[in-house]
Amino acid sequence: MSQQYLILIYEQEAPYAEMDEAGRQAVFAAHGRFAGQVGELGGTLLGGNALQPSATATTVRDDIVTDGPFAETKEVLGGYYLIEARDLDQALAIAKLCPAAYGGVEVRPIWDTSAG
Amino acid sequence: MTGPTDAVAAVADAHRRDWALVLAATVRLTRDLDLAQESVQDAYVAALDAWARSGVPANTAAWLTTTARRKALDALRRDKTLRAKLPLLVEPAGEPEPSGDQDMIGDDRLRLVFTCCHPALGREAQAALALRLVCGLTTAEIAAAFLVPEATMAARVTRAKKKITAARIAYRVPSPAELPARLDAVLTVVHLVFTTGHTSPAGSSLVRTELVERAISLARMLAELMPDEREVLGLLALLLLTDARRATRTDESGRLLVLADQDRSRWDTAAITEGARLASRAMRGGSPGRFAAQAAIAAVHAQAPDYDHTDWPLLVARYDDLLRAWPSPVVELNRAVAVAMAAGPDAGLAELARIEADGRLAGYRYLHAARADLLRRAGRDAAAAQSYRAALELTQNEAERGFLAARLAEVAGPQ
Secondary structure, three states, X not given: OOEEEEEEEEXXXXXXXXOOHHXXXXXXHHHHHHHXXXXXXXOEEEEEEEOOOHHHOEEEEOOEEEEOOOOOXXXXXXXXXXXXXXXXXXXXXXXXXXXXXXXXXXXXXXXXXXXX | OOOHHHHHHHHHHHHHHHHHHHHHHHHHHXXXXXXXXXXXXXXXXXXXXXXXXXXXXXXXXXXXXXXXXXXXXXXXXXXXXXHHHOOOOOOOOOOOOOOHHHHOOHHHHHHHHHHHOOOOOOHHHHHHHHXXXXXXXXXXXXXXXXXXXXXXXXXXXXXXXXXXXXXXXXXXXXXXOOHHXXXXXHHHHHHHXXXXXXXXXXXXXXXXXXXXXXXXXXXXXXXXXXXXXXXXXXXHHHHHHHHOOHHHOEOOOOOEOOHHHOOHHHOOHHHHHHHHHHHHHHHOOOOOOHHHHHHHHHHHHXXXXXXXXXXXXXXXXXXXXXXXXXXXXXXHHHHHHHHXXXXXXXXXXXXXXXXXXXXXXXXOHHHXXXXXXXXXXXXXXXXXXXXXHHHHHXXXXXXXXXXXXXXXXXXXXXX
């Protein structure tokens, strides 16, 4: 029996906007390594994506469409991984390796709504 | 025949002694904290009646565990859908389910403690869960002790229990690699329970004493289950040595008394002997951790015949140990006071100057109060008065203001 967790990556955006090509390559490489480390720690990587900057976000609330993210914050959601792990300790061990140099990550258990 | 009075006393005794054991063994069966807790509570209620009729069993923990597990099974049978719905606790992989009395091993209590004090839970929730699940206090009792409304505490406990199941916090003892950090969290919680009971002036003193005693019995349980963990021994020693002075911490009017003014003849010598012995065991084998180092400091104070005859040079060395384990400007400040006692006020003032240059304690009233005290003892009254005024400006506590104002009047003379 295992549990799915979403690792949400919250970071400042400015450092990425100002990053040169070598820096960007280093970040890609770090995420590539992380994908391999999930399995080494006994978890399974089910998916994940990087998001376009929050300036590209559009908010819909009560049918009203507005430009910008849901809330203006210093650190914004920049990407996520969906993993499967035995328990929270294993998920946290994996999350500790997730690259997030300009912020941190949040680990949320996926709610299995089919389990009643 | 035991009689109802004896049964009540025996149940109260068994509640204090066996609760953690019984609950931990029942959780292994139900794999649900709430169901286990209810079943154990029911078992204690049943004991009141059964023990009055048929006598107190020789092994109360075994009787209570058997009863609690039967009640849990009954509940599961009555409501077949309950079992399917239970958000089951995560068991360590590949571990066989033990049966019968074999469940009652120390490890089960440790699983319970480590689950309650998991770092994914907030510190206050950890303390509340430990008191609720490991000590068996009611939510109302815990709320009273922490001076929050009962509804707030109930919500806190419910939220924490929900997170344990929803986020799959495993019901297990951490691996050796994780143990130091996880154990530190457990010890911090026990220490928090103790200091809540020990230091806060508000709240009923009965509830406060209960917290202090629960913290000590938790520390005892941990020391019994992990006799080789030096920090566990250190924590137990620290609590015993601190609590040994309980009777003398305030005067008749409830005012706090500083160490120098406490009546040492009323200190609990048995607790001091045990605490000092544990502290020296905790200090053996290389650099001590923060609890062992604090216990060693408390032992130096507790074993001194009076304040002036405290072994100050030894105390300075113990503070050096503590600083290595737990670097903090507040520890440095306490060390500076010990330096002043060992080598004179000027040596202490030199240490204080070094701490002040660091700047982190600028708004800390005890820094100014300590400087004022050392200046007064060095005979520099004008400078002392200035520091007492600075300390007064930062102090709201009435008892402390009275103390500082009296000292200020001494050095400033009649205004």
